Amino acid sequence: MTAHHRIDVSKVGDVTVVRFVDKTVLDESSIHELGQELFGLVDAQNGRKMVLNFSNVEFISSATLGKLIVLDRKVKTLNGRLRMCHIRPEILEVFRITKLDKLFDIRDGESEALAAF
Amino acid sequence: MGHESTAGWHRQVRLPSERGASRTVTDELxxxxxxxxxxxxxxxxxxLAAEEAIVNAIVHGNKLDPAKCVAVLCEVSTNHVKIEVEDEGDGFDPAQVPDCTLEERLDVPSxxxxxxxxxxxTRIEYNAKGNAVVLEKRREANAN
Incomplete structure (x- = not known):
């Protein structure tokens, strides 16, 4: 098993559910580590089905948005599917402003995200 | 950088051009x-705005050069916030930054x-050189 420091990973059926450990990821090394853990997970599972649960996330900056965009691209390249859920209104607003809500598949809660596969 | 002295709190700091240096001032802000x-x-x-401005100054402005600093001024009152961030880099033209919301640029990670x-x-203004930015937010007066 790969050790993760920035994410908690669990399985619901054939879907990998990822929760973020940190409320705020701001410094570059943490953002890099978060990216590596997410990308490694996609590589290990060859894309497939993944839910990112943001319930613990209180703040996000453009650097983390960049990692999410690369993750989304990576999953799509492998013909996998990525859903995001439990995103608080302020962060949802960031996605709306940047129009990433059009790129990402965003659902209200985890059950809705899981049901969407 | 000149500024009005209308704030209830203000802080002026010089940050090293290191990743993570923004915490020095944002925690207090x-x-x-x-x-x-x-x-x-x-x-x-x-x-978010302060973080983006300071990280831009450290990473893109000063290019993480340890010989350069980022000057940050923060002012906070009950209805007005002003943040000034200035780096020692060559500056840039914010008008030349491509629109990240264009369909073909949505998946560009930066x-x-x-x-x-x-x-x-409420207001964001760069100086002519493009190495200093002023960010302001004003709060609408409440009826009560």
């Missing part, structure tokens, strides 16, 4: 925003900082 009655949504917006600052603050 967040505390002061709360103390001056700014809402959680407003604090989020100001935090270039969203300036747009987020513009969206979340």
């Amino acid at each position: 967040l505390e002061q925003l709360g103390a001056h009655g700014w809402s959680a949504e407003e604090v989020f917006a100001i935090h 270039g969203r900082g300036v747009m987020l600052m513009r969206s979340f603050m």
Whole structure:
């Protein structure tokens, strides 16, 4: 098993559910580590089905948005599917402003995200 | 950088050009925003704008050069916040930053900082050289 420091990973059926450990990821090394853990997970599972649960996330900056965009691209390249859920209104607003809500598949809660596969 | 002295709290610091240096000032800024009655949504917006401006200055402006610093001035009152960030780099033209919301650029992983600052603050203005930015947020007066 790969050790993760920035994410908690669990399985619901054939879907990998990822929760973020940190409320705020701001410094570059943490953002890099978060990216590596997410990308490694996609590589290990060859894309497939993944839910990112943001319930613990209180703040996000453009650097983390960049990692999410690369993750989304990576999953799509492998013909996998990525859903995001439990995103608080302020962060949802960031996605709306940047129009990433059009790129990402965003659902209200985890059950809705899981049901969407 | 000149500024009005209308704030209830202000702090002027020079940050090293190191990743993570923004925490030195943003932690205190967040505390002061709360103390001056700014809402959680407003604090989020100001935090995001400050973080983007400082990280841009450190990474893109000073290019992490340890010989260069980033000057940050923060002013917080109950209805006005001003943040000035100046780096020692060559500057840039914010008008030349491509629109990250264009369909063909949606999956480009960088270039969203300036747009987020513009969206979340009342005013954002770069100097002519493009190495200093002023961010302001004004709060509407409450009826009560």
